[in-house]
Amino acid sequence: MLTTRTRRLTVAVSVTAALALGATACGGTTKSDAQKEGGAVSAGKADPSAATKKGLTVGFLPKQVNNPYFTSADNGGKKVLAELGETYKEVGPSSGTDTSGQVSYVNTLTQQQVNAMAVSAQDPGALCTALKQAMQNGIKVVTYDSDTKADCRNAFVSQASAEDLGRTQVQLLAQQIGYKGEIAILSAAQTATNQNTWIDYMKEELKDPKYKDVKLVKVAYGNDDAQQSFQQTQGLLQEYPGLKGIISPTTVGIKAAAQYLSGSKYKGKVKLSGLGTPNDMRKYVKNGTVEAFELWDPAKLGELAARTAVALSSGQISGKEGETFKAGAMGSYTIGKDGVINLGKPTVFNAKNIDQFNF
Structure with a gap:
């Protein structure tokens, strides 16, 4: 992990209870005329042929600034914003569970009057009052990686279909253990929206009769902290000595679990899969600790x-279901129900293809 930032902006924005209730109950505001349409907050009528505005400032607020995954994701945003003639900035907490810190950074970006902010939420509801205030001030709010409640942002950029991600992680591990044995899940924080959604789909997938001999014994939480995730992996194997596999749907968790397994008697015996980056997992794939895992490209x-x-910000979309927009070389995207935009299918990495990727 990188060292924590030595200084945090602490500009506080006071929000009264009446304002919070008004933002929830009313369809419009004085500045952005935000409305709830299709589950997401939408402003006015979109014009897909509108020109792309230049000189916009977009603030990125990841769950955790010293997390390699978010570094890669935010650098992807930084690069394209420079190409489009916009200004990029990043703020955020050094802990993946510092929800109050995330709220203060939303308030900071609002005070700085950015045009838009991209937020990966640590908690689905905790940021809502601050985000609604940002929208009342005309700031466009996009969530990415981990969502808030749908009425607290304009759109959510999802890594892939949540159902696909949950089910494919189970499918990948089940193949490796021969569809038989005890398995566990090593997640991030208990409040992480994306993690919990994926885990719900994992449990749904496990109801299929083909998994009748696969038993989920525990969901453990490492809080996206390397040391805690390492210790949780050790604890799982002590508590369940017959464990056959672990799914870790978090890049910090899977790396820490691989580190523990690679130096233990369980190497090659207990299968590990989930979501990881090729650069983090390369050596564990090559030394036989991990057979295969998956992820989208965070950049x-x-x-x-x-x-x-x-x-x-350019008025080309409002966040309403059915709207489409062009994303440069990435192609065209259509906004789905509740303002969700899916990036695409995850990629499976193994010994045959992992050297083709560098992130």
């Missing part, structure tokens, strides 16, 4: 979040 996720923020 592309950040790029799409940035392009969505610019499209919203």
